[in-house]
Amino acid sequence: MDNAKLQQHAIAAECFVEVPFFDLDPMHIVWHGNYVKYFEQARCELLRKIQYDYPQMKASGYYWPIVDMRLKYIKPAKFGDKLLCVATFKEFENRLKIDYVIQSASSGEKLCKGYTVQVAVTTTDFEMQLVSPPILGQQLHQFIQAQ
Template sequence: MPINNKQLQSHPINAEYSIEVPFFDLDPMQIVWHGNYIKYFEEARCQLLRKIDYDYPQMKASGYYWPIIDIRVKYVNPARYGQKLRCIATLKECENRLLIDYRIEDQATGKKLSKGHSIQVAVTADEFEMQLISPIVLSQKLEAYYASL
């Protein structure tokens, strides 16, 4: 039976990405430039996709691309040079789209710095035709992940 959103809610899949804020990620106010939070989301998302063995190369090999169609960020507290951050990506939906939630926090204190989400939909690699439901390969990858636990 294919994995559904309800199962993801009861047994979430998440992954983390850690970074020490480099100088070149700062803006003139000496805090992390707002666009870099998206970069941190992307790194955490790649960790999550690797965890289920469906990273971008595997997506392409399966005949699908998964472009982002919506991304949101809420900035709660600024991140600063040298601060060690943890970005946690959690897969929330898989049936008709990939909905991934993010939380960026201070690694030492757990203080929330930002949160957000991204939405991706499957499109065929050859015609870029959007799929109204997620391709079966995603469910197969999720089933294999849960079976390996």
């Protein structure tokens, strides 16, 4: 399997978030940094979907720190808004790239989009891997085969 095949399968996961009061800034909209937290919730759902969430990553001998992130704010979310957060695998061969869209659960209007890039580092000596460990491709392949 390669990145092109991954694109054909569009493996995605979603979660819902109801904006709590403590996520607001002084302007009474979601503080920009909290969108990163919403990305994380969707990313965990996505990783669980292929059975390679953070505990499985560590057990396989790798940590996957985020080394790059981009967010584009389109429209603010407010207290009580129900958000749909979607994470989609984009690349896995040399790095793990995941795209995100956060939208209003009721109207479907896009509020934020972005991506994260993670790389594998060994748990023993924190050596960055230039190619993703085979376990990630295996988990993606198993998930696709099961569909």
